[in-house]
Amino acid sequence: MEFGGYVAEVEGQAGAFRAAAVSAGPDAPVPTCQDWTVHKLVRHLAKVYNWVCKSLVAPPESERLHPDQAPEPWDELLGWFDEQLATMVDGLRAAGPDAPAWVFDPTSASTAAFWARRQAHETAIHRLDAEHAAAGSDRADAVPSLVFEPAFAADGIDELLVLMVPRRLARELPDVEGTVLFHAADAGRAWLVELTPGGVPVIGPADEIDTDASVVGTADAVYRAAWHRPSTAITTGDRTLVDALRTP
Template sequence: MEYGEYLDQIEHQASALRAAAVAAGPDVPVPPCPEWTVHRLVRHIAKVHNWVGKALVTDPSAPEPHPDRPPESWPDLLSWWDDQVGALLGALRARDPAEPAWVFAVAAEPAAAFWARRQAHETAVHRLDAEHAAARSDRADSVPALVFDPRFAADGIDELLVLMTPRRYRRETVTVEGTVLFHAADAGRAWLVTLRPGQPPLIGPATEVDSDASVVGTADAVYRAAWHRPSHAVVSGDRTLVDALRTP
């Protein structure tokens, strides 16, 4: 996807997230994240957007920037978040995709392009959380099945598996062994994850369909399943391998 497309997605997904959050109300639980209320969800995404705005103006070799503290009251929090989304988009639009910036993923190019992609998907996944909160349900069918365009959803699966999942395993150890196929049928893309005890997962394009477990469906459904959100994706084979593949 192109840089400008990610910025459009940030704006669109943030708007949809906000609408769902307001419809739900601040005290409603977030079914995919049982420990969260909508207030905490909005506080989280607002803080992330603020933090990324700081990362964009931080030298890649500098220490990690620290976000500001969001306000507590619901009206003030929503207003503050609106400001952070606007500032983030303004900062990204003012930068060349290759312009250096601080990033947390060592495998990623330390540039503005990383943050455009990361925030498009961060905001999209939490938009799902807000939609489930508004529906007051963790059932997959409580949120429309095709919220995300296949191309965008497939890009999100790739970003999660290739960049985000290996980062998780810098802190954790794989304890199971086997392969998991992720197949986004309508996008024509597939990935094979190889899990090896005591080693980081190996992730690459799938060249064959034989695997110990599989997650198959539309790109939208597989995107949700990869992030452990309610999904209509079909999970088959050794479910323990899929469950062991932790996401951030």
């Protein structure tokens, strides 16, 4: 996807997120985020946006940045969410994809493009959390399916598997061994994850289907399943391997 497409996704997904959060109300539990309420979910995403705003203007060599504290009253929190979203989107558009920025991943280019992609998917996944909260259920059929375009969903699977999973598991090496296939059928894309005890997962294009576990479905469904959100994707084989890929 192009930079402008990611920024547009941030805006669209954030709008859907906010609408669902308001519909659910601040005290509603979030079935897909253990022990979270909608208030905590909104505060989390608003603080992430604030963190990104700081990252876009910080030198790439800066020490790790920290977000500001969010207001507690619900109406004030919603207003602060709106402010941080608008500032981040404006900052991304003003910067352009190649502008230098601080990023949390040393293997990625330190540019604004990193944040446009990351926040498009951060917002999309939390949109699902807000919609499940509004529905009051963590059943896959509690919220609409096929809300994400195949290309966008496939890009989110790729970002998760290539960036987020190895980064998390490098700090907490898995004690499992095997291969997992992720197949987003309508996007025509597939990934093979190879897990070894005490090793960082190896992720690449899938050139075989004889694996120890598989997650197969539409790109939308596999995107949700990869992020361990309720999904209609079909998971077969050794589920401990899929569970080992869990991210926060």
